[in-house]
Amino acid sequence: MATMQGVILPGNSTVDFDEFEVPKPGHGQVLVRMKASSICGSDIRAIYRAHLGKGPEGYRPGTIAGHEPCGQVVEVGPGCRRSRVGDRVVIYHINGCGVCDECRKGYMIGCHDEHRAAYGWQRDGGHAPYLLAEEATCIRLPDSLSYIDGALCACGFGTAYEALRRMQVGGRDRLLITGLGPVGLAAAMLGRALGAGPIVGTDVSEDRRRLARELGLVDHAFAAGGSALENILDVTAGRGCEAAIDCSGAAPARLTALEGTREWGRCAFVGEGGDVGFEVSKLLIHKQITLFGSWVTSLNHLEELVERLDRWDVHPEATCTHRLTIDRAAEAYDLADKGQAGKVCIVFDE
Structure with a gap:
């Protein structure tokens, strides 16, 4: 044998x-x-x-x-x-x-x-x-x-595609991606192919932000935390993005994804593990956001x-x-x- x-x-x-x-x-x-x-x-x-x-x-x-x-x-x-x-x-x-x-x-x-x-x-x-x-x-x-x-x-x-598909991401949408690891890069590449734009990304790693820029997958790549939300709002005329996806699994990034989602927008969590806490009325109910949990x-x-x-x-x-x-x-x-x-x-x- x-x-x-x-x-x-x-x-x-x-x-x-x-x-x-x-x-x-x-x-x-x-x-x-x-x-x-x-x-x-x-x-x-x-x-x-x-x-x-x-x-x-x-x-x-x-x-x-x-x-x-x-x-x-x-x-x-x-x-x-x-x-x-x-x-x-x-x-x-x-x-x-x-x-x-x-x-x-x-x-x-x-x-x-x-x-x-x-x-x-x-x-x-x-x-x-x-x-x-x-x-x-x-x-x-x-x-x-x-x-x-x-x-x-x-x-x-496949994981990124499922979340984008469920949110029906397309040419009407600006797309926010928190976490520019492999799944975040996939979401950016597929979001671009689906017609979304501009595409905004955040990550703690400068190397990953640089890679996302060099590949032409994002229009803006900001350091996570600190002034990330301010930067997101600045490039979206203060409104946020119509669609957002967290690919990091980190609580601060999940919060940024919700905060950076425009009123009546859609947000998906695909990053595994961890937890998150937020003001439900302020960030979800009053903004009338649809939040998706999307697996494989x-x-x-x-x-x-x-x-x-x-x-x-x-x-x-x-x-x-x-x-x-x-x-x-x-x-x-x-x-x-x-x-x-x-x-x-x-x-x-x-």
């Missing part, structure tokens, strides 16, 4: 490798040769630093990490109806039970069945040369998009996103600042943990 080296995360801010058998696809499954597998902020927060989640949604120690995988089908199991050897695929990062209300809507992230399993958390993920995937979670990657484009869609860009996108909306990126000629890979081979996985996680980079991606030989 052929074997491979896979990345596992002990939970103490280190990376280990272990030997795994190259899996064989069963009924309705495909074997995917990995081409790109990016690192998500949730991997850092809830697995790399410490195993925060418990039970069926927690990381299972010894599982190959990586829930943002993209690659090429090299073997097709019995019962597959659409997949072919050679297909380039993005993989929706959770496989649910398939029959509950959330799964039937395509939101397998919300499946509460005991058999729900996320790649890189409860079942082996993309930080290894091969990944065993359910055919139902595979989405065809157009030739115009790179494997890194596809990996970034699997969670980060659906299988259907991820497929829609991939199609639109192809049509728009928009490439998420532009937000990837570091590409490292799997033998440098420890360095990759350390870079992602520092919170100064754009997207960090593990890449594999062609």
